[in-house]
Amino acid sequence: MFHSVTRRLAVAGGAGLLAVALATSAPAQAQPANQQRQQDFTSAAKEFGVPLDVLLGVSYLESRWDYNAGTPSTAAGYGPMHLTDLRTAGVVTSEFDQSGEDPRGDDARPALHPKPTQQQTVDQAAALLHTDAATLRTDPKQNIRGGAALLAEYQRKLGVRSEDAKDWYGAVAAYSGSEDVTAAQTFADEVYATIAGGETRTTDDGQAVTLAATPGVTPDRAQAERLGLKANAPPATECPKSVACESVPAPYQELPGGDYGNHDIANRPQSQKIDTIVIHDTEGYWDDALTLAQDPTYLAWHYTVRSQDGLIAQHVPTKDVGWHAGNWYVNAKSIGVEHEGFAAQGTWYTEAMYRSSAKLVGYLAKRYGVPLDRAHIIGHDNVPGTTPATIPGMHWDPGPYWDWSHYFDLLGAPIKATGRAGSSMVTIAPKFAANQPVFTGCDKIGSGTPCAARGSEAVVLHTAPDTASPLLSDAGLHGTGASTMDVSDVGSRVATGQQYAVAGRQGGWTAIWYLGQKGWLPSNTVVPASGLVATPKPGKPTIPVYGRAFPEASAYPAGITPQALAPMPYTFAAGQTYSVGGVVPSEYYSATTFDVSDHVVVRGKTKYVEVQFGHRVEYVNLDDVVLKPAF
CATH class of the missing domain: 3.40.80.10 (Peptidoglycan recognition protein-like)
Structure with missing residues (x-):
């Protein structure tokens, strides 16, 4: 292109020469800032000979094209292409190592005392690109190049030369990192379903990315069988x-x-x-x-x-x-x-x-x-x-950081408004990517170190319609003290999809009933809801709330010790209302020995109402409350 332009300039004369020169020297139109990631995918696909829709489809199934502030995934993967680096990312432990909690949660049996106790694709990609792992973890463009290089390497090992997406099924299956062929094929099938249907979205860092739909693409699924993976029986x-x-x-x-x-x-x-x-x-x-x-x-x-x-x-x-x-x-x-x-x-x-x-x-x-x-x-x-x-x-x-809104979209039950404007009940529904509370302690619980800014499903509650006001208190967690912004502290926090009764409105704020208090949150983080709410029956100034719905003592047969119902340290007072999750029976499964013949389900006459009382659900006796529709 450069030589042909030079020749034209040489034979042009006068004003024509000047016009051509000016036109040629004019700077190219700048790439829109929010199109950079799309261009990075396009460039990497061309550089490594990977079909663009394959590269986009793999990245979507890994990260939905997000950068995630350079932080690792829950599987130690970084960046849009989810290049894994266990060496840098993580601590190996288990969910039940961090407290003395009994996961069984049954007072009738001695508490358990649990004992404490994949591929480095970033290194493979770094070797292919002759760069370092840190660059691939932190630079989205280089991360995409690394993922494209890996796909091209997997394709080379399969010995398949093709620019057609349908012929890259084996490379996509290999990218999954799965050790058995069924799991690898399932991953690849999801990628190709995404290619067929197409996707478009704005990423967590504001990049507009589109994968055009390619209906009818039929990949060669047999390629996965050539990867040397385990073939497990169903x-x-x-x-x-x-x-x-x-x-x-x-x-x-x-x-x-x-x-x-x-x-x-x-x-x-x-x-x-x-x-x-x-x-x-x-x-x-x-x-x-x-x-x-x-x-x-x-x-x-x-x-x-x-x-x-x-x-x-x-x-x-x-x-x-x-x-x-x-x-x-x-x-x-x-x-x-x-x-x-x-x-x-x-x-x-x-x-x-x-x-x-x-x-x-x-x-x-x-x-x-x-x-x-x-x-x-x-x-x-x-x-x-x-x-x-x-x-x-x-x-x-x-x-x-679990995306409840996206999860319920995938379940086919999207979180959306179900009530009229001004309803006395709301559903928590912030915009995940834009909702970025500054939690602390992601490095170590209680450290006070701010977590990296990223989208969240959680909305923080305040004691007044002002972000500078204190957080609510949770008597069960903190006694009379206020809650904190520690990532593990759920004492003044609501979650996407949860429903709460409205306690007031002021300006751009909505108050909800929460642990016996009014909790304020921005009105743009909720949508109107419909359903049932519970309030104490007339004449009852307060009613107890419970953490389990066990039967009354008289329901237990001889030989089975009645389980005590311990009221929680919260107040459900007259005038307060809470969203109802359902009416549930009182039951206790007595199973304290290895002999299954000793196991008995005890059923009582008492019925309970599950209410969204705080961040956690609780139970109240049906005889203590009036149920009424939100309006």
């Missing part, structure tokens, strides 16, 4: 067919001294209705989580979802009771789903994980009739303590 699992799922059974085993682990045999839903699914993160990596789930002296949950590719492992049949929520009433009526990663130390979850988890949870919810709402699809951070003494030890995963 396992006996309870998973939808659209995910990769393996069986990693947890042992139900008798231990010395009459103890046993690490879950309970039951017969749900015949014995008890499953009405809740609890979302956790492992606070550790995949291999460690699976090792712990197979330890008879530890504890077990139902499923674990892997971050890098969305592979699911089932540990406990859904008919049985896992020890995961720290509240025996919740355990007995729930399914626990763990997600590889960290609530703070690694602060974003891959799209592969979100999609796989949503498919699993959607399948389970349909199978057991669990409503797709935030009163029934809850985080571990929403599970109440069983007694006042256990509140400080309750968990706060999956943390304020």
Whole structure:
């Protein structure tokens, strides 16, 4: 191009020469700032001979094209291409190592005392680009180049020469990092589904990226079989067919001294209705989580979802009771789903994980009739303590960086307005990317060090309609002291999708009832909702709230010790209202011995109402409240 322009200039004369010269020397039009990432993908695809839609599709399934402030994912992946660096990213531990909480959550049995306890793709990419790992972690453009170089290397090893996206299935499957062919194919299938349907979005750092739809693309799935991965036989699992799922059974085993682990045999839903699914993160990596789930002296949950590719492992049949929520009433009526990663130390979850988890949870919810709402699809951070003494030890995963809005979009139940303007109930619905509370302690709980700025599902409450006003107090966590901005402190925080009764409005602020107080939040973080609210019956100045819905003492048969109901240290006073999640039966699953024949479900006549009382749900006696529609 340069030589042809020079020749034209040489033969031009007078004004024509000047005009051509001026036109040639004029600077090229500047690239719009929000188009830089799109251009980076285009340039990297061309440089390494990777089809652009393949590069965009892989990146979308890893990071949704986000930069995430240069922080690692929950699987130690960095940047838009999720280049993994375990050496730099993480601490290996487990979710239950950070407190003295008993994950089983049953006073009738001695508390558990859990023992403390992938590829470096960034190095591979650095070697291909002749650069260093730090550059690939921190520079989005170079990160994209690194991912493109890896895809091209995987394609070279397969010996396939083609510019057609359909011929890159094997390279995409290899990029998943999966060790078995089914998981690799599931990852690749999701990438190609994304290519077929197309995507467009603005990233967390304001970049506009588009993957044009290519309907009808039919990849060569047989390429994945040439990667030398394990070919596992279809396992006996309870998973939808659209995910990769393996069986990693947890042992139900008798231990010395009459103890046993690490879950309970039951017969749900015949014995008890499953009405809740609890979302956790492992606070550790995949291999460690699976090792712990197979330890008879530890504890077990139902499923674990892997971050890098969305592979699911089932540990406990859904008919049985896992020890995961720290509240025996919740355990007995729930399914626990763990997600590889960290609530703070690694602060974003891959799209592969979100999609796989949503498919699993959607399948389970349909199978057991669990409503797709935030009163029934809850985080571990929403599970109440069983007694006042256990509140400080309750968990706060999956943390304020789990994108509940996106997750419910994937579940097919988007979080949106369901009530009229001015309704007496609201749903928490901030814009995830733009909502960036400045939490502290992501490096170490209680350090006071500000976390990196990033999108969050959490909205912080204040005592007045002013960001400078104090946070609310949580008597269970802090006594009479105020809550803090520590990333683990849920004492003055609400979560996306939760519903609360309105306590007032002023200017651009809305107040909600929260732990017996008025909590103020910006009105642009909520949408109108409809549903039921609970308020104390006339003549009752206050009513007790409980962390579990156990039967009255007279319901227990001989030989089974009645479980005490300990009121929480909160006040539900006349004039206050709280959103209702449902009316639930009083039940206690007595399962304190290894002998299943001794297990009994105790059912009482008392009924309870699940209310969204604070960040966590609580229960109130149905006889103490009036239920009425929000208006």
